[in-house]
Amino acid sequence: RLISRLTGYPVQPNKAVVGRNAFAHESGIHQHGVLADRLTYEIMRTEDVGVAGSSIILGKHSGRHAFKQALEDLGFNLTDDEVQVAFEAFKAVADRKGEVSHEDVRAIVLDHTATTDVEGHELASFSCAHAPDQSPTATVTIRPAGGGDYITSTASGDGMVDAACAAIRKGLGRDDIHLTVFNVGAVTEGIDALATVTITIEVDGNGFTGRGVSTDVVEASARAFLDAINRSERITKRKGEFRV
Numbered sequence: 001r002l003i004s005r006l007t008g009y010p011v012q013p014n015k016a017v018v019g020r021n022a023f024a025h026e027s028g029i030h031q032h033g034v035l036a037d038r039l040t041y042e043i044m045r046t047e048d049v050g051v052a053g054s055s056i057i058l059g060k061h062s063g064r065h066a067f068k069q070a071l072e073d074l075g076f077n078l079t080d081d082e083v084q085v086a087f088e089a090f091k092a093v094a095d096r097k098g099e100v101s102h103e104d105v106r107a108i109v110l111d112h113t114a115t116t117d118v119e120g121h122e123l124a125s126f127s128c129a130h131a132p133d134q135s136p137t138a139t140v141t142i143r144p145a146g147g148g149d150y151i152t153s154t155a156s157g158d159g160m161v162d163a164a165c166a167a168i169r170k171g172l173g174r175d176d177i178h179l180t181v182f183n184v185g186a187v188t189e190g191i192d193a194l195a196t197v198t199i200t201i202e203v204d205g206n207g208f209t210g211r212g213v214s215t216d217v218v219e220a221s222a223r224a225f226l227d228a229i230n231r232s233e234r235i236t237k238r239k240g241e242f243r244v
């Protein structure tokens with residue numbers, strides 16, 4: 001690093017021994033081997049060449065062992081079923097953005113492993129289209145709570161987020177839902193950051209908040225809107241069960 005700084009010649013990332021990727025592992029089988037024993041794929045100690053340790057890169061080639069290690073590093077203690085749900089969501093995100101940070105993993109876990117006693121509606125697929133001289137249009141396919149035939153609906157709106165929410169309302173037949181609060185933020189920095197959207201809806205004078213995460217802001221909004229609807233239906237069901 002000193003020579004590179006003094007001469008102005010950068011060291012390429014894939015340079016043996018001293019490149020920043022020399023001790024980085026993204027392949028699932030490499031990650032599994034290194035986590036079990038670093039000597040499996042590393043012929044020297046990283047400390048001997050000034051590196052703090054092996055680098056496990058979470059990406060589309062990563063396997064379950066590396067993902068579970070990341071969960072442990074973040075302090076999550078999940079069941080096997082929750083790990084499976086989170087891992088599938090992680091792979092979907094990794095296919096889109098390549099490298100996934102630990103903060104991305106944290107957001108994915110919080111968004112996909114919230115356990116409830118009532119199965120909710122699930123966003124199976126989503127697409128949207130917009131042209132300069134036309135209103136934005138969104139098409140959603142929903143797997144309804146409790147199973148049954150998938151529901152596909154299309155609607156337009158003032159913007160793509162409005163169109164997505166309108167399509168969900170139309171598909172579920174919920175004209176009584178009104179969106180009152182919409183917040184969007186980025187989990188990490190960069191143009192490929194995960195977007196986290198928080199939405200509050202009003203149903204019969206009561207407010208319910210949902211959350212969605214995706215690399216696409218509109219999709220994250222649709223997931224948050226559907227999450228809020230699921231919360232409203234769960235609470236309504238519980239009130240009905242305990243009503244005398």
